[in-house]
Amino acid sequence: MYSRFLAMYNISSLKYILLSAALFLSAALKAQFHIIPQPVSIKAGSGSIVLAKNAVIGVNKETEPVGRYLQDYLNQNYNLQATVKVYEQIPAKTPIRLNNVWSNQEGAYTMHVSNASVSISGNGAGVFYGVQSLIQLLPTDKGVPLKVAACTIADQPRFGWRGLSLDVSRHFFTVDEVKKYIDVMAHYKLNTFHWHLTDDEGWRIQIDKYPKLTEVGAKISYYAKRGEFRKLDNLIDDGRDGFYTKDEIRDVIKYAQDRFVTILPEIEMPGHSEAAIFAYPQLGCQDSTGAKHRVRMLDPGEYTFKFMEDVLTEVIELFPNQYVHIGGDEAEMVDWLKSPTAVSLMKREHLKNEKEVQSYFIKRIEKFLLSKNKRLVGWDEILQGGLAESATVMSWQGEAGGIAAAKMRHHVVMTPLPYMYFDAPQANEDLEPIGWNPPVTWQMVYNYEPQSKELTNAEAEYILGAQGNIWNEKVPNAQHLQYMVYPRALAVAELTWSPKNEKNLDRFGWKMKNQYGLFKLWDFNARLPDIDGIDDVVTNKSRFKVTLNYPLKGAKVRYSLNGKMPDANSSAVAFPVKINVPLKDSIGLRTFTTWTLNDQHIRQTANVKRVTIRVAHVKAANLKPGIAYEIFKTKEQQIARLEGEKPAETGVTSLVVPVKSTGDETINWVKIKGFIKINKEADYELTSGFEVTPALFLDAVPVIKPGLNTYVEHQNALLHLKKGVYALTGNYMANKANENQTLIELKVDGGEKLYPKFYLVH
Template sequence: MNKILSFKYIVLFASLFLSVTTVNAQFHIIPQPVSLTAGKGSFVLNKNAVIGVNKETEPIGKYLQDYLNQNYGLQTTVKVFDKIPANTAIRLNNVWSNAESAYTMHVTPASVSISGNGAGVFYGVQTLIQLLPRDKSPVLKISACTVADQPRFGWRGLSLDVSRHFFTVDEVKKYIDVMAHYKLNTFHWHLTDDEGWRIQIDKYPRLTEVGSKISYYAKRGEFRKLDNLIDDGRDGFYTKDEIRDVIKYAQDRFVTILPEIEMPGHSEAAIFAYPQLGCQDSTGAKHRVRMLDPSEYTFKFMEDVLTEVIALFPNQYIHIGGDEAEMVDWLKSPTAVALMKREHLKSEKEVQSYFIKRIEKFLLSKNKRLVGWDEILQGGLAESATVMSWQGEAGGIAAAKMHHHVVMTPLPYMYFDAPQANEDLEPIGWNPPVTWQMVYNYEPQSKELTNAETEYILGAQGNIWNEKVPNAQHLQYMVYPRALAVAELTWSPKNEKDIERFGWKMKNQYGLFKLWNFNARLPDIEGVDNVITNKSRFKLTLNYPLQGAKVRYALNGKMPDNNSPSMPFPVNINVPLKDSIGLRTFTTWTLNDQHIRQTASIKRVSIKPAHEKVAKLKPGMAYEVFKTGERDIAKLQDEKPAETGETNLIVPVRPVSEGLINWVKIKGFIKIDKEADYELTTGFEVSPALFLDEVPVIKMGLNTYVEPQKALLHLKKGVYSLRGHYIADKVNENQTLIELKIVGGEKLYPKFYLMH
C-alpha cells in the first residue's frame, strides 16, 4: 500500500511538506496529497474545452463533464482518443501503476493532465475539483501545480444507518457523492436493525411488508414504542432495482458498498415479520425479543437472505453485525440449550461464536468474506473474519495480533452521532462530544502493534447511528466536517498530518458545501474560550472564515437568537472587567439558514506579586505518581507516592493493575524574565488542574476542544509558584502539560521558564 509510484511515462516527485505559509492560497486540498508543488501562472478553463480520454477513462471524463455543467453551467466536450493529443485542454490518461489508486496531476497555463490507473484518475479529478473557484463563473481559473499522490490505507469508510430513519435513494446518492469528492471509498450501508428492515428479499416478502413499516405499526400499538428515536421514525425500504441503481452510482465514483445484515442480535424487525425467528423462552416470560434463536429454521432463513444480498452486491465483504447480542436469552432457549449440549459449548459466548462461524462457512462457500463488530471475538473468532473495532481499540488490536484484518472505528473518535461541541448547544446525540480535532488526531495503527501487525489494519471508518437524525439535512450536519478528518487520516501520510493546516483547509471547503447545497456544520469562532485573567479589561476580536457570516453576541450570559441584532465579522469586544462576564455568540451563514452557538466564561482573579528570588532553582517540574483506586485527589494527602521524579512536561504513563489509576501531582515555579501579557494553556486533550500561586487557572477534566480554557495574565518579572494534578492515562500520553507564550507571540520553551 505504501509502494512508490512507477508510472511508465511519469516520474514520481519526492514527498514534500507544504505549510500554509509556503503554499499558494488555492491549494486547500483535502486529503493532503503526498506531494504538491506550486507552479507559475494559471490554467483557464473556458466553455467548449475538450476533455481528452481513452477508452478506460471515458466514464471519468463524462463524470467531470457532468460536474462542470451541473455546478458551473460550463459546457465541455469529451473526446475519446487512442493517444490523447498534447494540446487537449484536459487529458485523462490511463497508465499502469503498481500503487493502487495513485495518480499524478500537472496543471500548466496550457493544459491539465491527470494520469493513473483505475480509481487513480478519478481521485485526480477530485483534486482538480477542489482547485476550481467556488463561485459560478463562465471562466474557471486553476493555479498551476504538480501533484503526485496515493492513499495510505485501502479502507477509507463512512457508514449510514437507514434502519432507524429511512433515507431515500437520492439522499443516499448525495451522501456517496460527497464521500467520493474526498476520496472516501467504502460506504457501509446499515440496512437492518431492530427499528427497520430496509432491503427487499423476494423469498421473505414480510421483511419489507411489515419490517420496513415499524413506525406505522408502533403508532397502531402493534409494535413497541420507539423510545430511542426523537420522533416516530421514517418508514421505507429499497427495492432490488433501487439497490442496483445505488451500487452502479457508487461504482461510477469508485465507492464500494458494504451491506450489513444484523445477526444474531439487533434483529427485532425481522422477528416482528417472522416471529418463529425469535429466541424462545422456556420460562414462558413475555419480553422484548431482539435475538435470533439458533435454530435450523433461523440458519436456513439467514442463508436465504444472504443469498439474495450476495446476488446484489458485487463486493468482497458482507457485514453480519454481531454486536450487542443479548446472549443470556439463549440460556433460556430450548433450542440454544440443546445446541450447547450437542456441540459441547460451555457458554453463551461460544454459542455466539458457533453462530458466526456457521454464517462465515456459508459466506465462504459463496466466495464472500465476513465482517463483524468486535463482539465476534467472544467465544472464538471465525477463521477468515475481518473485525470492525468499535468498543475502543482493544478488539482491533487483539484481532490484528491474531493476524486478522481490522477496520478501526472506535468510540469516541469515530462516532458521529455524538455532538460536535458542548452538548447543551448542539442537536441531541449519543455519547459525550466528539470534535473534528479529536477525529483528526486519531491514529488507526496503535503503538501496541508491531510493524508486521499494523499491516492487518485495513484503515478506518466514521460511523453514524440515526436514532436522533431524522432527515438528510441533519445527517449532513452531523457527519461533516468530521468526515473530512477521516478522509485525511486514512489517505495522507502519517508524518504529513498537521492539524492547523487541516483546520485552515477545512474552512475553505465551505464554498464547495454551498455550491453543492450541503449542510455541513459551521466552524466555530476561534477564541471563544473560558478565560481566567488578572486584567481590568476584556478584549477579544471575533473573526470568522466564511464571507458573509454574521454574529449576534451578548455579555450578560443570555444566549441571543434570530431576533437579536446581528452584525458582520469582525467584531471588536473591549469592555471593563470587574468580576465575571458570560460571553454568548449566535453565528449564522447563508447555508440553509444554519446557526451555531458558543459560550465562554471570563473571570477576573488576583495573582500574587512575583517572588523575586527563590534559591537553587533547577529546570523542570517535580512530580509524584500515586497508583491508587482513589479518585478524590484530596484523600491522597497522607499517601506515599509510588514514584517521584523531574519532568520536562511529559510524565511517563506507568501501567497499573485493573481498577487502579495513576494520579500525578506536579509542583514548581514559572520563571518570568520579561514583564508582559502572557497566555497559559494546556496541551492535554482532557485538561489537568493547574494553580498559579494557588489561583486555579485551568480547571480539571474539560476537553480542550469542547470547552477550551486559557489564562490571560499580566505577569511581572520574577518567579510564580505553580502546582497541579491529573490522572495519567492513554488519553493524555505524550501530550504537553503546560504551554506558555507572550500574547501575540510564539510559544516559549519550557526549559527556560519551568523550574523547581
C-alpha cells in the first residue's frame, strides 16, 4: 500500500513539474516583451525590425497628433530624427504606420511588428496606447540599434477609469513636475489624473473672483513662519508655497489631453477648508460657545454656498471633463452642532443630525454641478446622511462604501486603504522614508481586485475602475514623489487594464524589473527593486549559504553579517555576491543597494537563526492523508486563552481550512495538528502562502512567526530533512486577509513546490 502511494506521489509530482514547466514557458513567452500593462493577446513573431535613422512615421489626419508625439519621443530619447508624413492612405512600405480604425471599445488597438514595418491601428486613444506598447519594446540604451522583436498584439482596457492622484496642497509641485507625472502615467496607459488642488495646507488654483485664495491661501507656509497661521504640524517640513495660474492650468490640461489623460479637479469641501477660511474668515464655521479652536469646516450658510458656486463656475470653465471632485471626507461635522447657521438650517430643513447637514450640503452642490452639466465625485463619507442622486463615490476607507454605493446603483471608483495608498512605506518602516500607515508593497497593490465578490455581476458593472492615491504631507519634492508612487503605480496600471484572468504576480514582477531601463532613460526616481532572497530564515544547517543576485545592470551592494546597517561610505561590491559562512547561532544580514549616479538606494535586513529539528517517533505507515484542524468561533483575540475550550468544528484537510469570515466581531481561530512526511532526504524550503502569516511549528520549533505581512517581512525555513515524519502544529486567524491562500508551501530547495496532499498527514 505504501509503495503504491509513493509511486502515485512520484507520478503526480512529475505531472505537476511538467505542467508547471509548460505554464512557465507560456508565461515566459509573454513576459519576454515585458509590456505593462499585460496585453489581452500577444504572440511572438519571427525576427525583428531595426528602426533606422530618419525613419518615416506614416499617419492620417486623425492619428497625426500621436505621430508627432512618437516623433518627439524618438528624437529626444534616441536622436532618431524621425519624420512624420500625412497620407490619406498610408503606403504599406512605410516603416511605422499609425492607422485610425473604428472600434466599439475605447482605447482598443492592434499592433503588428514584422521584419519590415511596425503597424499600429486603433480608434480614439487606441493608437496612442499602441505607441506606448511600442516604446516599451525599444531598447533603453541610447547607443544600440533600435531593434524591435516581431510580434502581434490585440489589446483593450478592462476598466475605463485607470487613475492616479496627486496632492499639491500639502507640498506644491511645479507645472513641469506635474507634466512629468502625467507623462509617466500615460506611458502605462493610466488615463485619469486626480488633481487635489485645495486642502487645509494650501489653495493652489487661481480664482479671479476671490484673489485672496492665492494671495493668502497659497502662501500658508509663509504665514506660518510669521506666526500668523497655525504651525503645519502634519508636514515633514515647512511645506512648499505656490499656485497655478489659469493659463498654467490650461497648459497642463492640453498637455494631458495630448496624452489621452483626463484631469479630475478636486475642490475640497465642507471640511479640509482651512486655507480658504484663512483667506476669507467668514467662510468658517462659527462656534456659539465662543470656544477658540482650529476652523477647518465651512459654515453651511448662503455666503458659503454662493462662494463655492462662484469658485466651481471658474473651475468648470477651465476643466472640460465630465466630473468635478468635491471631497467630502473627514468633515468635522460636530462643529456644526455649535454653529448658529447650521442649527438654524437643521430646524428649517428638518434635519435630524449633523450627517444630514453634510448630505444637504453635498446635494446642494450636486444640484449646482448638474445645472452646469457636470457630475459630482466625492469620497465615501458622502454616503452619510443620504447619498446625492447622481454622485460617483470614491471608496477610500476600505471597500465597504464602494460596495454599498454599487448596490445602490451608483458609479464607484475603488481607492481603498491600504492597497491604493502610496503615502505608506513600501517595505519595513524602519528602512523606508517616513510615511503614513503600515507598509504597502507592490504585490499587495497588484493582488487587489476592484470588483468585490460581494457584488452581483450587475452590481459589479457600476465599478468604473480603481485609482492609486498619494497624500504629500511627508513628500517634499518631486524625486521623493516618484519614489513613493513607482513602481506601485505600475500595478494599478495592470490591474485596471489587463483581463482579470491574465493576472500573474511572478510575471508582473519580472516585467516590472525590466522597466528600470526606461526609468533611467526618463531620469525618473522609482524605488529600486529588492534583492530577492533577503528573508528571515530559520535553518538547522551548520552553514548559511546564499547568492545575492540583482536585476539591474551596474548595481552594487554594501553588506554586513553583524547586524549593523552599511551606508554609502561602506565598501561596495558588484552583484552577484556569494555568502557562505559558518552558522552557530544567528546572523544579522544587512544590505545597502545602490544604482545609477543620483544616490538611488534601498536597505534590507534579514535575520538567520539556527535551530534543531528532530524526526518524530511515529510510523509513517500508521498515518492518514491530510492534517487535522479545529475551528474556534470566539471574540477572544489571544489564541493562548482558548486552551481547554471546545472547538466549534473539527476536520481533516490537505488545503486551507475552509472557514468563511463572519462579518461580525466573531473571530475564526484555526488550530492545525499533524505531520509533514518526507520521502527523500534533501534540503527543503518551508514557508506560507498567507499574506498575513500563520504561526507554524515544526517539532515544536517556531519556523513561521504569526501576523507578519509576507511581502514586507518574508520568512523561510531552510531545513535539511531526513526521511521520516516531523510534527507540525500551528494556528491562524481565518479572515479575508488569507482567504483562498495557501497555508503551507513546501518545496525541494531550488526546485518545484510539492503537493500538500502527498506530504501532509495525521
